[in-house]
Amino acid sequence: QVQLVESGGGVAQPGGSLRLSCEASGFTFNTYAMHWVRQAPGKGLEWVAVISYDGTKKFYADSLKGRFTISRDNSKNTLFLQMTNLRADDTALYYCARAGTWAEAGVALDHWGQGNLVTVSS
Amino acid sequence: EIVLTQSPGTLSLSPGEIATLSCRANQSVRSDYFAWYQQRRGQSPRLLIYSSSNRATGIPDRFSGSGSGTDFTLTISRLEPEDFAVYYCQQYDSSITFGQGTRLDIK
Numbered sequence: 001q002v003q004l005v006e007s008g009g010g011v012a013q014p015g016g017s018l019r020l021s022c023e024a025s026g027f028t029f030n031t032y033a034m035h036w037v038r039q040a041p042g043k044g045l046e047w048v049a050v051i052s053y054d055g056t057k058k059f060y061a062d063s064l065k066g067r068f069t070i071s072r073d074n075s076k077n078t079l080f081l082q083m084t085n086l087r088a089d090d091t092a093l094y095y096c097a098r099a100g101t102w103a104e105a106g107v108a109l110d111h112w113g114q115g116n117l118v119t120v121s122s
Numbered sequence: 123e124i125v126l127t128q129s130p131g132t133l134s135l136s137p138g139e140i141a142t143l144s145c146r147a148n149q150s151v152r153s154d155y156f157a158w159y160q161q162r163r164g165q166s167p168r169l170l171i172y173s174s175s176n177r178a179t180g181i182p183d184r185f186s187g188s189g190s191g192t193d194f195t196l197t198i199s200r201l202e203p204e205d206f207a208v209y210y211c212q213q214y215d216s217s218i219t220f221g222q223g224t225r226l227d228i229k
Binding site: 035037044045046047050059061062095097100105106107108109110111112113114115 | 167173178
């Protein structure tokens, strides 16, 4: 079955960096677009970024541009989110999620990981 | 940006009743690009409905979606205890945005 396991979260200082990973299994990773979605404590869902199945196309939420970078290593079935210049309001549970197809746009998110907590605090 | 507003914020019902959740967009969304998700307490979101009215794999037929343009609805007939959760609408027509969620509580 499809499994998405995030790792790499933790506590970072304001202005610091963290790199999240999401290891995928149970499906052919290099044929699906992948997303990151975050959820601040007690709040709703906020889409972060998407990457195409082959890694050539990347799109970000306008509010995050320039600070976060999405990438993937299809040889290792792993998705990444590099987060820099972190702020307190980046504190959230970060989910990786699979798009329903290869397409990076126009597709719902059909499988989600369990989430990985990032806390930005001094 | 397409803003989605869900109503009500909280819905209190009893098992066996019918739940009707609404989501309104500030601009038209193509029906093929609208979804609903369920998030139980302490769990990840789960896709319920995609393309406005198609149930995702394994979703019981008591869940149904409808709507077009700016108004979409999720209906849950015959509420089961496991249905009490938070529900989010999502559009993926223009980038991706989510509604703020509707909490479905046991009355």
